[in-house]
Amino acid sequence: MRKPASFYFFKSKPIVLKDRYEQWRGVADLLGFTTQERLRVEWMVFYYTAAKEKVTLTAQHFGISRKTFHKWFKRFKDSKYNVRSLADRSRAPHRKRRWEVTLIQEERIRHLRKRYPYYGKKKLKVLYEKEYSEDISTWKIERVIRRYKLYPDQNKAERTARKRARARQKPKKRITQLVKEGRPCFLFQLDTIVIYWNSLKRYILTAVDHATKLGYARMYKNKSSRSAADFLxxxxxxxxxxxxxxxxxxxSExxxxxxxxxxxxxxxxxxSRVKTPKDNPEIERFNQTLEYEWLYNSNLSLDPEELNPRLTEWLVEYNFNRPHQTLDYLAPVEYIVRIPLIPAGDYDHSGHPS
Structure with missing residues (x-):
């Protein structure tokens, strides 16, 4: 018996097309949109579905302003609903600065730098203007030095460049970003006092509480991170x-x-910011008090085992008996005892209950 032709072929299945909202999401996946860019796609989907083309409802749902939604919706609509229009655009300026150093200036700077490899850009500027009777900026000199790597110690320059690159990848949180509160143990400032005696060095790690001025210190033979961890x-x-x-x-400690x-x-x-002692005034003052009221008053010893017990005795005097002007002439421990149990946030920045 002869079989029908349909037996020898697969049955065709109908192609199910996704709705346009699923298509928008699919295009966002293919383009590798970031979280923020995907969220803009959801704004448009919500606007056309749940919000029924109401801008106010969409803005309230996503916690954005109407102006922000209108800006992106106009861009999306003008592009004839192209999902690419919801991606972030480059913020680079249309016209970038160009290399403004002429070839003659470049050669002159290179020649001067080779003659005086240890002179900085400001000194080279003075010599350049004397020798060639032409004004030039320090920025141009620095650009030429960077471009041709005209450093006296090339290895050191490369190490410094790598160190700066690592710092840019992992930026440090500066103390100016912290809103200081007056609660005990909210912020401790740490520092190191270095003692030089002939060929020997000793290190006193110090700490003080920003609010209560409670102080602590201990001497170590080296300035290693292990010593600092022990101190902490x-x-x-x-x-x-x-x-x-x-x-x-x-x-480094x-x-x-x-x-x-x-x-x-x-x-x-x-x-703390570099070369900005006003960022940590409490620890700077504590270090000064320790040095001038006790350490250099016939109490200096280079043996930590001998000095640390006597240093502890002075810290007891400092924390329990010595009046502090900023604490209304109370000792730190007296001040801590008198602080009522107030929830966090109910202190002013000076350390007093608000």
Whole structure:
């Protein structure tokens, strides 16, 4: 018996087309949209479906302004509903700065730099104008030095460039980003006092509470991150409660093992700005008090085992008996005892209950 022709072929299945909203989402997936760009696609889908083409309802649902929605909707509509129009556009300027150093200036700068490899751009500017009777900016000189890598120590310059590149990838949180509160243990400032004695060096790590002025210090033979981590664990044991934030400078002792210790204790870190002592005035003042009222008053010793017990005795005097002007002439521990149990946020920035 002869079989029908349909037996030898697969039956055709109807092609189910997605609705246009699913198509928009599919195009966003293919284009690799970011989270924010995908959200704009959802604005348009919601506007045409649930909101029934009502701008106010769409803006309220997504927590955006009507102006923002109109801006993106106009761009989407003008492109004839092309999903690419919802992607971020480049913010680069249309006209970028061009290389403004002439070939003659370039050769002159290179010649001067080779003659004086250790002179900076400002000194080279003076020599250039004297020798060639032509004005030139320090920026042009710096650009030529960078372009041809005219550094006296090439390896050092490359290390510095790599270090700066790493810093840009992981920017540090500066203390100016933190809103300081007057609660005990909200912010501790840490620093290092370096003692030079002939060929020896000793290091005293110091800490002070921003609000209560409670101080702590300990001497170490080296300035390693392990010593700083040990100091932090001792400080945490001393205060007997969680420390919320730490402020340090950019010293190497506050890296590696110290960073792991802060992560383990759940402490947020902030960094002082370079060459800006006004960022950490409390610890600068504490260091000065320690040095002039005790350390250089016939108490200096280069043996940590001998100095640390005597330093602890002075810290007891400092924290329990010494009046502080900023605390209304109370000692730090007296001030802590008198602070009522007030919830976080009910203190002013000076450390007093509001």
């Amino acid at each position: 664990y001792r400080l945490r044991y001393l205060v007997g409660q969680p420390i919320e934030n730490l402020q340090t400078d950019n010293g 506050f890296a590696w093992e110290f960073e792991r210790a802060t992560a383990k204790l759940g402490i947020q870190r902030y960094f």
